[in-house]
Amino acid sequence: xxxxxxxxxxxxxxxxxxxxxxxxxxxxxxxxxxxxxxxxxxxxxxxxxxxxxxxxxxxxxxxxxxxxxxxxxxxxxxxxxxxxxxxxxxxxxxxxxxxxxxxxxxxxxxxxxxxxxxxxxxxxxxxxxxxxxxxxxxxxxxxxxxxxxxxxxxxxxxxxxxxxxxxxxxxxxxxxxxxxxxxxxxxxxxxxxxxxxxxxxxxxxxxxxxxxxxxxxxxxxxxxxxxxxxxxxxxxxxxxxxxxxxxxxxxxxxxxxxxxxxxxxxxxxxxxxxxxxxxxxxxxxxxxxxxxxxxxxxxxxxxxxxxxxxxxxxxxxxxxxxxxxxxxxxxxxxxxxxxxxxxxxxxxxxxxxxxxxxxxxxxxxxxxxxxxxxxxxxxxxxxxxxxxxxxxxxxxxxxxxxxxxxxxxxxxxxxxxxxxxxxxxxxxxxxxxxxxxxxxxxxxxxxxx
Numbered sequence: 134x135x136x137x138x139x140x141x142x143x144x145x146x147x148x149x150x151x152x153x154x155x156x157x158x159x160x161x162x163x164x165x166x167x168x169x170x171x172x173x174x175x176x177x178x179x180x181x182x183x184x185x186x187x188x189x190x191x192x193x194x195x196x197x198x199x200x201x202x203x204x205x206x207x208x209x210x211x212x213x214x215x216x217x218x219x220x221x222x223x224x225x226x227x228x229x230x231x232x233x234x235x236x237x238x239x240x241x242x243x244x245x246x247x248x249x250x251x252x253x254x255x256x257x258x259x260x261x262x263x264x265x266x267x268x269x270x271x272x273x274x275x276x277x278x279x280x281x282x283x284x285x286x287x288x289x290x291x292x293x294x295x296x297x298x299x300x301x302x303x304x305x306x307x308x309x310x311x312x313x314x315x316x317x318x319x320x321x322x323x324x325x326x327x328x329x330x331x332x333x334x335x336x337x338x339x340x341x342x343x344x345x346x347x348x349x350x351x352x353x354x355x356x357x358x359x360x361x362x363x364x365x366x367x368x369x370x371x372x373x374x375x376x377x378x379x380x381x382x383x384x385x386x387x388x389x390x391x392x393x394x395x396x397x398x399x400x401x402x403x404x405x406x407x408x409x410x411x412x413x414x415x416x417x418x419x420x421x422x423x424x425x426x427x428x429x430x431x432x433x434x435x436x437x438x439x440x441x442x443x444x445x446x447x448x449x450x451x452x453x454x455x456x457x458x459x460x461x462x463x464x465x466x467x468x469x470x471x472x473x474x475x476x477x478x479x480x481x482x483x484x485x486x487x488x489x490x491x492x493x494x495x496x497x498x499x500x501x502x503x504x505x506x507x508x509x510x511x512x513x514x515x516x517x518x519x520x521x522x523x524x525x526x527x528x529x530x531x532x533x534x535x536x537x538x539x540x541x542x543x544x545x546x547x548x549x550x551x552x553x554x555x556x557x558x559x560x561x562x563x564x565x566x567x568x569x570x571x572x573x574x575x576x577x578x579x580x581x582x
Contacts, residue, residue, distance in 0.1 A: 180381075181571060184566035186358070187563055188562055188563015190351055195348065196556045217424075220326040222260055225256075230314070231311065235438055282322055341414060345407050362381060381573040383572075391562045401551040405545075405547035405551060406548045413541025416471025417541065420471075423465065426458035429450070435512075438495065474536045484525040
């Protein structure tokens with residue numbers, strides 16, 4: 134401080150530039166986001182994304198489900214049936230060849246045997262074509278099985294042709310060639326066909342298991358969008374002091390309608406899919422196993438007779454296969470599922486009893502050394518012969534499978550129809566909800582302009 138005349142002069146305060154702090158940079162988007170208009174904008178965008186995503190997720194889930202069902206209808210189930218038909222046709226062809234030798238009709242060129250053999254081979258060829266066309270290029274195991282069947286069939290036909298030629302020439306060695314052919318069929322070809330059927334039957338069951346499940350992701354997305362819409366309306370009630378927002382109310386009703394539609398369609402689809410599994414696939418598998426076992430027993434019966442009763446192993450195999458067949462048939466008759474096929478299975482039981490009785494007559498004839506009578510019972514065309522009784526049995530089992538397949542096909546069609554419109558409808562509802570949300574939020578934003 135110093136004096137200048139009569140005045141006292143003091144130094145003014147100084148500013149320390151080191152203490153200066155630059156003001157924070159303004160962030161308009163943060164200010165906007167924290168303001169009421171910004172919050173409404175963010176809310177509107179989030180709701181639009183949520184409702185459209187719910188529609189898209191539902192559409193994708195339903196579309197994938199529908200694709201699996203369509204694949205089941207047009208690919209997997211027909212392929213499984215073709216595999217079962219392939220096994221049956223090949224088994225019948227082998228039995229026809231053996232029966233012709235038993236009857237002494239000059240091989241499969243004899244009229245009855247030739248017709249049965251040709252028909253069975255034709256059916257097997259059709260089944261092979263269906264199976265080959267139906268197998269996916271990614272299904273390496275099924276393709277390998279089909280390739281092995283075709284390759285071994287060529288060898289089987291050569292053996293049968295050699296057996297025929299020797300039989301026509303009166304050479305006893307023809308029986309040995311036929312025995313080799315039948316061994317190839319029973320030991321190699323038929324197990325390959327059975328494995329193919331098992332694979333495709335498992336694929337059918339797996340697809341039906343998937344289609345019987347509720348689309349959890351679609352339910353979660355739709356329910357979350359519905360909850361978000363309700364919470365958004367409560368927020369707007371508090372902010373705008375209005376009790377009703379028409380746009381959000383419409384969006385809420387649409388999303389609630391989608392959830393109800395999804396629930397109803399899923400329940401119907403799941404019920405139909407479960408019906409297809411329990412009333413179709415499972416009984417079909419049981420009856421198909423019974424048919425396969427019956428055909429194995431018939432092959433054992435004819436082979437044992439071809440060896441004039443000297444082949445004890447064939448008789449042992451016959452007893453084992455026929456008992457297993459009866460067990461499968463009884464299991465299905467006692468089951469509460471697949472009742473539509475019950476009349477055909479009852480006919481099968483009657484035919485089975487007649488077939489078993491005819492087999493006992495064959496055994497009695499062989500025990501007393503009466504081979505011509507045993508051969509007549511085994512390969513004859515009369516109503517009481519083993520061949521006729523087995524033909525009736527096989528026809529009854531085939532009719533039962535066809536009836537169960539019809540029931541299964543109807544149920545699978547119901548599965549598809551129950552959700553056929555939902556894939557597109559859910560997307561339309563999602564987009565409509567998006568427009569409704571925009572129509573509900575926009576007027577509130579205009580109030581702040």
